[in-house]
Amino acid sequence: MSANPPSTPLDRSNLWKPNRTLNKRVEAGVKALFALFAFVSVVTTIGIVFTLIFETVGFFQEVSLWRFLTERQWTPLFADKQFGVMVLVSATLLTSVIAIAVALPIGLLAAICLSEYAPAKVRKWLKPALEILAGVPTVVFGYFALLTVTPFLQKIIPGIQGFNALSAGLVLGVSIIPLVASLSEDAIYAVPRSLRDGAYALGSTKREAITSVVLPAALSGIVASFILAISRAIGETMIVTIAAGQNPQLTLNPLVPVETMTAYIVQVSKGDTPAGSLAYRTIFAVGMTLFVITLTLNIFSYWFVRRFREKYE
């Protein structure tokens, strides 16, 4: 049988044709739109920096940087204005150090437990339970610090005042534990089994394998989680505002009320401070200080992880 040659070309007029011009235009449009959305993040950072710098420059035109860094009192809202930001920074430091002393050891040990010691069935509900702790709003922790922890501390520590840095620091530490635990656990989990097996093959106990092989291997991730936790502790607002008080004093005593940088910003924002006044500008100067501190920590963390990250094959 010979094939019949086609007498007419195939009629495609009633078939679906892709509208390639439209597709190309839509593609270009969508790509440009989404690129714009992504650029919003850059605009946000520029906005933050610009906002802070704008008002801070205005602030430093009235108050010298030297006064800002070296005066020993913080009384910008009183008649005798003093602008020693170190008062606020010392309070932030005090609460953060207490928080870190609680969160880092407990978080790291909890991470080790979750990844090494907990059986799979326990892990299934243990991890979500810690996630719940992470999801509690900070204002709830502030309530807990002021109305439960402080009265409890007042029973066991004589001389502790109603507002104090200790209870704020302790609760702040508890609120950061899930962060340290989950990030450290990710870092520990990433260490390959072969390293652990090697340690066991050399006769080490489980603890020795963890402390001398696994933890050093996961070090960059663990340190990154620590630095993120410190950054969170420094930038935290509600727990310290509610429980540590709003009495700026330059002290390292955790039993008295102090005012952190973030608590001061809240204090001024709650009041009626006219925009453009010196008091208004102080919150931006303090915000700038806070931003610089946390930015430095984040940059250090980024550098540290890149420098010390272990590359497994």
Place this chain on the structure above:
Amino acid sequence: MTSPNPQSVDSAQYKANPNFNVSISKRYNLDKVFTAATWAATLFGLIVLAVLLIDILADGIPRLNGSFLTSFSSRRASSAGILAPLVGSIWLLVTTALISFPLGVGAGIFLEEYAKDNWFTRLIEINIANLAAVPSIIYGLLGLQIFVRLIQPITQGRTVLAGALTLTLLILPIIIITTREALRAVPDSLRQAGFALGATRWQVIREQIFPIALPGILTGTILALSRAIGETAPLIVIGAVSYIAFLPDPSLKGLQSPFTALPIQIFDWVSRPQPAFHTNAAAGIIVLMVLLLLMNATAILLRNKFQTNR
């Protein structure tokens, strides 16, 4: 050459390294202590959480009743209610979701699917990583300057819209990161198949990739939104006051009205010296936690539903 007989090796050569604890039982004992310490650390967090929840429930449940949920704020603790903050929080939630979802998902799609590996992309990625770690109160300062003051004609000052825009910027990095992770989990072969059939990239994303990544994206977005609802500091800085005796107008005009939110009201009540207000705060916290619980449950339900449908 004969190999040395192991028995003849001088045992004096092998004096114990002082760092090496030869006693195996001591090492195992240390192991037990270490294990106990890790378990204690884990349980410590849970015990504190339990104490916190029990404490708040004990204080707040007696105060929770219909009138509490439907009254406005008041100078007397017994007649103060949580209606305005609850409605305010819901307004904020919906508005923030409507703005942040397209922005975040679009940016995530761009970074994951379209962006080439050049300086522009690296800049954006570094930015997002940085922004995720900025304290929330700084976003409040940004919102104060830009959304309350600078674009005052649009937002009309310290309003729901300004609050929603501030919260959007706050959670945008989180949404972008979770979107990228969800998109990354979709196998590349699907994309390649789409391109092989002559589809444009957007067609492939819209028809194939995005529906598969959607459960992960939705879960991440809802979790980010639940974080936004619990945020107090940025809202205080933009000036959400606590004594609001009206609800925002249920129309677009409502976006331009002053507002209050659950965390703000809780903060206000906790800061008062009278114990009756502390009870109110506990009840308010329960309402907030129920809202968060509902959101998280929705996230988990959505994820399960979409996963079983495939």
